[in-house]
Amino acid sequence: MVLYRTTAFTNKTSFLRVYKFCCLSNKTAESNNVCNFERIYRNSMFGARMRTQAGLLWMTHFSSDREENLGLVQRDDLNRTYRENISPSSSQSEQDEEETLNTQPRITTWEAGWNVTNAVQGIFVLGLPYAVLQSGYTGLLLLVLSALLCCYTGKILISCLYEEDGSGRSRRVRRTYADVADACWCRLCPRLGGKLVNVAQVVELMMTCILYLVVSSNLMGHSFPFLALTPATCSALTFLTLMPCMLIRDLKVVSQLSFLCSLAHFLITFVVIGYCLRQAPRWTYGGLRLAVDFDSFLVAAGVIIFSYTSQIFLPTLEGCMADRGQFRGMMDWTHVLACVLKTAFSLLALLTWGEDTKEVVSDNLPPALRMMVNLCLLAKALLSYPLPFYSAAQLLQTGVLRSDTGQYERSDEPEWHTLVLRASLLLLSFIMALYIPHFSLLMGLTGSVTGAVMTLLLPALFHLQLKWSRLGAAGKLLDVVILGLGCVCSLAGVIRSIRAMIHAFAST
Known part of the structure; x- marks a missing residue:
């Protein structure tokens, strides 16, 4: 015995x-x-x-939780032995890496919140009243439900960056969305999962940049009709205006631009809401309906759900926060604020214009007020461009080229290959915005493929794989429901976008 x-x-x-x-x-x-x-x-x-x-x-087949926790415990148990046997060069390199991380610029919780607000309070808010008109009363429910889902998937995505060590403390063992994919798919396709996620993120970010260029060029032409600017001239002026984006060194500058962008957005929202409140005696209460067309509902649901997406920015934002413990609270108040403003904005616009609500609600405003709103929209579009542009450049530089972005951020003079990369991205977005036909349909297809996958499907799947042993029955069920919803949204959006593209090319 x-x-x-x-x-x-x-x-x-x-x-x-x-x-x-x-x-x-x-x-x-x-x-x-x-x-x-x-x-x-x-x-x-x-x-x-x-x-x-x-x-x-x-x-056995999917979860990475058991092996990774075992690895953390083993590293803690062997920490003393490792320190005794480690070579001086390895120890020095780890110290240099730690100093590099400590010297990188940090952003406050408010600055991170402005970045998230910039992402979830996008320029598509002007299309929300028309989307709610097409989806009926269910559209108002979708506005609230989408805010809850996207806030939750953002939190669980960040939780996948952390693991508990042997002492029960939570440690950030991953840095990016791609690192989470590599950890989850290491058995099926080692290192391929992270590359696929990086490609999907870069494609979505670049399509967002192109869309901001297109919108900025159109708004510039409509805001200054007395100058008789051609579309090509407006695009060139927009390109020149955005060239300083190549010199952005860290997220602190992007956060300051996001703050100005949020101010422009709030000004637009309050102007439209104020005009709608002045028209209260003329409100009509029959704009919403229960029975809606299925295709129209799919389009409206896609617009509403993807107006809350910010997941691809979150790992970078959370990693740069000075106090990461306030991340969850920041996600709560930014999404609550977005939900309240979007619901009030859409409902008041429908009460004011009813069935006459246009696809871009600013077109319903009087001419003088419309010009002021268009100028604010132009400023918002230009100020929104740096966030996806900076994120795309960082992903390409660290995930594809494997170069050191911290050296560029710490140096007084920018490195030439960093400038070349960013200039190439800016020029590429400018050329694609000029020459790609049926751009809106291509954007819809890209958004259906990458948007639903990156926002709903992958966060729920990764959370199930990495946190399976710590989740209760309710948490597992919620993740499975979100996983199914992401599959349905992606499949339905792809089918409808392909049908629309075939019809568009057949008619030309």
Whole structure:
């Protein structure tokens, strides 16, 4: 029995082998005790095996939680041995990396909140009243539900960056969205998952940049009709205005621009809301309906859901925060604010214009007020461009080219290859905005493929894989529901976008 207490047995066979060795002097006792052990072992293990079968199936084929936690514990246990045997060069490199991380500019919680607000209070807010008109009363419910879902998926995505060590402390062991994908798909496709996620992020960010260029050029032409500017001239002026984006060094500058962008957005929202309140005596209450066209509902649902997307920015923002513990609170108040403003904005616009609500609600305003709103929209579009542009450049530089962006941020003079990369991205977005036909349809297809996947599907899937053993039944069910919703939204959006593109090309 002393041997039993001091030896680790991995299965029943190893225990029986030692037990038989200890009972060689009494064959009858051996036989009886072995039979008793067999019966006790079967009775005790049957219930546990049945209860954990589903969990073991997931852990065996998909979950990365068990191996990663074991690795963290082993690293903690061997930390002293590692420090004793580590070479001086390795130790120095780790110290240099730690100093690099500490010297990088940090942003406050408010600055991070302005960046998230810039992402979720996008320029598409002017299309929300028309989207709610197409989706009926369910559109108002979708505005609230989408805010809750996107806020939740943003939080669980950031939680996937952390793991608990042997002492129970939470440590940030991953830096980017791609690192989470590599950790989850290491068994199926090592390192390929992170590359696919990086490609999807860069495509979505670049399409967003192109859209801001297109919108800025159109708004510039409509805001200054007395100058008779051609579309090409407006695009060129927009390109020149955005050239200083190549010199952005850190997220602190982007946060300041996002603050100005949010101010422009709030001004637009309050101007439209104020005009609608002045028209209260003329309000019509029959604009919303229950029965809606299915295709129109899909389009409206896509616009509403993706107006809250900010997941691709969150790992970078959270990593640059001075106090990361306030991230969850920041996500709560930014999404609550967005939900309240979007719901009030859409409802008041529908009460004011009813069935006459146009796709861009600013077109319903009087001419003088419309010009002021268009100028604010132009400023908002130009100020919104740096966030996706900076994120795309960082992803390409760190995820694809594998170069050191921290060296560029710390140096007094920018490195030439960084400037070349950013200039190429800016020029590429300018050329694509000029020459790609049916750009809105291509944008819809790209958004359906990458938007739903990056916002709903992947965060829920990664959270299930990495946190399976810590999730309760309600958490697992919620993640599965979001996972299914992401699949449905992506598939429906792709089918409808392809149909629209085929119809557009057939008619030209």
